[in-house]
Amino acid sequence: MRLRPLPAFEDNYIWALVEDDGSALVVDPGDAAPVLRAVGEGLSLRGILLTHHHHDHIGGVPSLLAEMPHLPVIGPRDDRITTATERVGAGDTARIADWVFEVHEIPGHTVSHIAFHGHQVLFCGDTLFSLGCGRLFEGTPMQMLDSLDRLAALPGSTRVCCGHEYTVANAAFALTVDPANALLQDRSTEAQRMRLAGQPTVPTTLDDERTCNPFLRIDIPEVRGAVSKHVGRPLMDRVDAFAELRRWKDGFRA
Numbered sequence: 270m271r272l273r274p275l276p277a278f279e280d281n282y283i284w285a286l287v288e289d290d291g292s293a294l295v296v297d298p299g300d301a302a303p304v305l306r307a308v309g310e311g312l313s314l315r316g317i318l319l320t321h322h323h324h325d326h327i328g329g330v331p332s333l334l335a336e337m338p339h340l341p342v343i344g345p346r347d348d349r350i351t352t353a354t355e356r357v358g359a360g361d362t363a364r365i366a367d368w369v370f371e372v373h374e375i376p377g378h379t380v381s382h383i384a385f386h387g388h389q390v391l392f393c394g395d396t397l398f399s400l401g402c403g404r405l406f407e408g409t410p411m412q413m414l415d416s417l418d419r420l421a422a423l424p425g426s427t428r429v430c431c432g433h434e435y436t437v438a439n440a441a442f443a444l445t446v447d448p449a450n451a452l453l454q455d456r457s458t459e460a461q462r463m464r465l466a467g468q469p470t471v472p473t474t475l476d477d478e479r480t481c482n483p484f485l486r487i488d489i490p491e492v493r494g495a496v497s498k499h500v501g502r503p504l505m506d507r508v509d510a511f512a513e514l515r516r517w518k519d520g521f522r523a
Contacts, residue, residue, distance in 0.1 A: 270388065272430060274469045275303040280434045281325055282469065284392060285312065286368065294318060294365045296385070296392045297432055301329035305336065316365035319344030319353065320394030321382040326432060327352065341365055345374075347381035357383065375420065377413025378403035384420065391427050391475070393420060398431045399473045400456065401439035402484040404519065410512035414487070421485045425476035436460040436470035441523035446483045446495045446514070453481040487511050 270289070274282040277300040284296040285307060292313045297320055298304050308314055317340055319327055330342060330352040343363045344353035357363050359374040363385055370387035378395045385392040395403040396413070397420050405413055440457035447453055456477065460470045479485050486492045487510050496514050497504050504510045 272472060275307060277303050278325060281432060284430045294368060297326035297394060298329040298333060299325040301332035304333060316341040318385050318392060319350060320392060321379045322347050322349040345381040345383040373419060375416035377405055377408035377416045380407045386423060389427055390430060392430050395432045397429060398439060399436040399471050400443045400482050401435055405515060411508050414508055414511045417484060421479055423475055427475045428472035429475060429478060430472045434469060437464055442518050442521045443483050447492055456481050
């Protein structure tokens, strides 16, 4: 079994989980073209997983179903996703062929966002990124922090398959917050090398994110102190610290 990121648009990844015989599922196909090319190269598509309703994650599904109308499409309980054949939420199990995933509800980026965890892989859409996290378009800081806490509690060897190639930009912000973190410095250098070589910087692992991602390190004194200094006041609690860190990132320009 291998992971194959299919680049789409400017910086999206459509994830394919592929067996040795070529059978595969895909996650968040915002564009059908990269998936259809992979099918033309021998990929045998068995189903689709969707993490949230944004068009760059679901826009290619109608075209894929036009070519393969019997594909199962598993997504969150959200009426904005009209192509889902099965809707799942917290505590449910998502099954496609022999693949089995635990479903986690992770609101924050959107209110109905879900993640799929199984086979030592986490498909987390736009909630957890390599060295970052998603913007709060619909949810609250408390919801997003709780979602990230629950994802961070999964086994450290879990491979994190996020929806965008943001590592280099996220590293620049993370180093502003946590400049003395030697492991983060190494991650940033390696990410720049990989992108210059045309390679994806993901998947990463939860172990790596817990040691380098400031949004998973909101309780670390160095990170908390940097946020407090940035806003010029003491922080009330960890939710306040997270909210101000996310607000700082929203306005950050490298």
